[in-house]
Amino acid sequence: MMTVKQVSQLTGVSVRTLQFYDRIGLFKPAATTEAGYRLYEESSLEGLQQILFFKELDFTLKEIKAILEAPQFDSTAVYRKQRELLRIKRDRLNALLELLDRLIKGEKCMEFKDFDENVYFTMLENFKKTHTENIIDQLGSIENYNALLSELKAQGEQLVEKAVQEYGSLEKYAEAMKEHTQAFLENGPSVSQEEAKELADQTDALTRQLTEDLTLNAASPEVQEKLKKLIVFTENTGGPGSTDRHYWSFLADAYLSNPSFQETADRKYGSGAARFIGKALKTYLDNC
Numbered sequence: 001m002m003t004v005k006q007v008s009q010l011t012g013v014s015v016r017t018l019q020f021y022d023r024i025g026l027f028k029p030a031a032t033t034e035a036g037y038r039l040y041e042e043s044s045l046e047g048l049q050q051i052l053f054f055k056e057l058d059f060t061l062k063e064i065k066a067i068l069e070a071p072q073f074d075s076t077a078v079y080r081k082q083r084e085l086l087r088i089k090r091d092r093l094n095a096l097l098e099l100l101d102r103l104i105k106g107e108k109c110m111e112f113k114d115f116d117e118n119v120y121f122t123m124l125e126n127f128k129k130t131h132t133e134n135i136i137d138q139l140g141s142i143e144n145y146n147a148l149l150s151e152l153k154a155q156g157e158q159l160v161e162k163a164v165q166e167y168g169s170l171e172k173y174a175e176a177m178k179e180h181t182q183a184f185l186e187n188g189p190s191v192s193q194e195e196a197k198e199l200a201d202q203t204d205a206l207t208r209q210l211t212e213d214l215t216l217n218a219a220s221p222e223v224q225e226k227l228k229k230l231i232v233f234t235e236n237t238g239g240p241g242s243t244d245r246h247y248w249s250f251l252a253d254a255y256l257s258n259p260s261f262q263e264t265a266d267r268k269y270g271s272g273a274a275r276f277i278g279k280a281l282k283t284y285l286d287n288c
Contacts, residue, residue: 001030001039011048026065027051050075053082057089206230211269211276218279224287227280252281 008015021027022038027048029038047068054064067073210226217223231248254261255278262274269277 002042004029004038004040007040007045007048011045011052013048013052021048021051021061024061024065026061026068046075050078053079053086057082057085202233203230206233207269207277210280211273214270214272214276218276219283223280224284227277227284231284248281249285252278252285254278255281 002010004015004018007013008018018027018038022029027044030041030044031039033039050068051064054067055061059067067078206226206229210223210230255265255274257278265274265277266272
């Protein structure tokens with residue numbers, strides 16, 4: 001038998017996530033001691049491996065649970081399907097890496113359609129799945145988030161031009177995108193629903209601190225210090241592209257010009273909150 005800590009150390013899955021999986025009936029221990037400690041059989045780790053494979057393929061925990069509990073479940077057939085899906089994902093990401101290598105070499109192959117499914121949007125799409133509660137909390141609905149992504153993609157050439165301005169050159173932009181792609185390949189974001197709710201609550205608390213007095217100058221040291229705390233928290237908790245300057249620039253523009261962002265932020269944090277946050281972000285970026 002293995003303790004939950006031993007399983008965590010062996011698999012890289014956090015203790016808190018394993019406890020959450022137990023509570024929702026996704027991956028349960030073989031036994032529980034009188035003191036309440038979870039014990040796992042080594043043979044049961046195959047089930048956890050299945051879960052991790054499905055998560056890598058962007059299945060929700062609800063979908064994974066339904067698949068594993070299906071009467072016709074065949075682990076060998078599932079492994080074959082998972083392998084095929086992962087191969088497709090690998091090939092797509094490898095194609096993006098090849099494109100970025102060409103851009104780094106100076107080849108003129110910059111058309112926005114090439115980036116329509118780039119890792120930047122992949123991370124934003126993945127963020128939608130792993131931080132659903134956070135998104136609904138901040139924007140009011142997933143539909144509003146989808147509208148933002150559609151608007152961002154529709155900006156096409158302007159987005160690329162702005163990205164190049166932010167990085168200084170097309171080559172530097174391509175290098176940064178390649179690093180994001182490789183990081184996604186190696187790590188990939190993985191946040192449980194429970195962890196996502198905690199992140200959403202902490203983000204909301206920091207945003208409320210930032211907007212508690214909308215009469216202040218958004219460029220003032222007091223406001224900038226509060227904003228810095230929010231940004232550092234977001235970067236440390238691994239939001240998609242959150243350490244990327246362009247990510248924050250996109251958010252600033254959204255708060256200043258996107259009706260969905262403005263309506264939701266103003267309703268939640270007070271009239272004028274969206275423009276206040278947008279101006280504060282612009283000042284922060286100008287001074288970085």
